Amino acid sequence: MFEEGQLYSPVVKGPDGAVTVQLTSEHPGVGDPDYRTRRNAIAALALAYRPGDPIPHVDYTDEEHNVWRTVSVELARKHRTYACTEFLESAARLNLPTDRIPQLDEVSAALSPLTGFRYAPAAGLVPLRDFFASFADSTFHSTQYIRHHSAPFYTPEPDAVHEIIGHANQLASPRFADLYRLVGAATTRLETDAALKFLSNVFWFTLEFGVLREGGEVRAYGTGLLSSYGEIEEFRHADLEPLDIAAMGTMRYDITRYQPVLFCAESMSHVEDMLGRFFATMDDDTPLRLAVRGAA
Structure with a gap:
């Protein structure tokens, strides 16, 4: 998971070693002491993990598995209507289980x-540079908690549904996996925060919220769309712009709302070709070069 940390739930470790996930006042689980205890315990497992160790198992409750079942069934139905062929295939x-959280x-x-690709546990927000750089090593850092049972179709933060149903299904495609590795390699070349932000914006509007044309329809390939019960119904109402690296890299967006503007590729090959060239060649000077080219 990535992006602006203040919008997610910070994980803090006290002097006594106690791990606390700080939920916002609007979080569906903020008033549920049992849920908060679960979140703290799951975060503590991830914080204790060291590369090379076995990935800690979470002893999910029946209630948590039921949230996964509910969301999995509904998202699978929506994917058949709205997802692109590459994602569906x-x-x-990958054939993830739908009856329990894997x-x-x-x-x-x-x-x-x-x-x-392989998964590694994350307690919460992973620093953006670390998150992207791990792709070069074919590693995806994932949270293990799941959204509150009172709102199975909503989460204010990336959870296991987003990280697994969204990203793992996408990463099961060699075509998408290669793009992730190019993102990781690009990140290792970047030194400035401005360039890293530009890269993250392009990632956001493509691999997270990208759409493409297929069979005369607009279909989704971005994980933010394909893991969201609400957003997957709304994306066809967005203003569609042509795929444009300079525009995507500089456009501001609000992660708390449905995205009003999306960038639409003409095909999966268009996604591969344009993003592949950009990620493979990006350096710290790329945003300025694109800005100068656009102003010429």
């Missing part, structure tokens, strides 16, 4: 033979 190959080592075991 990769999801079929453990992250299960996701890795299914994903690795397909594209080489």
Whole structure:
């Protein structure tokens, strides 16, 4: 998970070693002491993890599994209508369980033979540079908690539904996985925060919220759309702009609202070609070069 940390739930560790996830006052689980205890415990497991260790298993409750079942069934139905073929085919190959929340080592075991990607646990927000750079090593940092049972179709923060149903299904496609690795390699070349922000914006409007034309329809390939019960119904009402690296890299967006402007590719090959060239060649001077070119 990534993006502006103040909009998500910070994880803090006290002097006594106690781990606390700080939920906002608007979070559906903020008034549920049992949910807050669960969030703290799951975050503590991830904080204790060290690369090379076995991924910690979460002993999910029946209530948590039921949230996964509810959302999985509804999203699968919507994917058949709104998702692009590349996503549908990769999801079929990965074949995630729909009756229970999979453990992250299960996701890795299914994903690795397909594209080489594996999952690592995250307690919460991963610093943007670290999050993206890990893609170069075919690693995706994922949270393990799930949204509050009172609002199964809503979450104010990326949870297991977004990280697994969204990203793992996308990463099961060699075509998308290669783009992620290019993002990781680009991140290791970047030194300035401005360039990193530009890169993250392009990632946001494509691999998170990208759409493309297919069979005369506009279909989604971005994980933010395909893991959101509400947003997946709304994206066809957005203003569609042509795929434009300079525009995507500089456009402001509000992650708390449905996206009013989306960038539409002409095909999956268009996504691969344009993003592949950009990610493969981006450096700290790229945003300025694009700005000068656009002003000429």
